[in-house]
Amino acid sequence: MYGGVLAIAVIGAASGRFQSAGMTRALSATALAQVLVGIIALAAEFGSTAPSFPEAIVLSTGFFVALWLLSAYLFLKAERG
Numbered sequence: 001m002y003g004g005v006l007a008i009a010v011i012g013a014a015s016g017r018f019q020s021a022g023m024t025r026a027l028s029a030t031a032l033a034q035v036l037v038g039i040i041a042l043a044a045e046f047g048s049t050a051p052s053f054p055e056a057i058v059l060s061t062g063f064f065v066a067l068w069l070l071s072a073y074l075f076l077k078a079e080r081g
Helices: 002-015 019-044 053-079
Strands: none
Touching: 002 019, 019 053
16 A cells, blocks of 8 residues: 555656646645555554554654655745745
8 A cells, every 4th residue: 555655656746747836736645645544554453463553553654644745845835936
């Protein structure tokens, strides 16, 4: 599923022609996909045998969502000048 998140980022960036407006949309969609992967992982209890089961998924998902959204914000800021 995480490969799909990266595919959304690459395909979105390419379809936005690597312009700041397109990159903002692509990275926002990537952040949404990352959240959905985290929700699916929690719902399906992937890794539930690990001692840090829900915390690891929540923290890693939150970390990467924050990075995607920060990148989207910076592209938005670059678009507006």
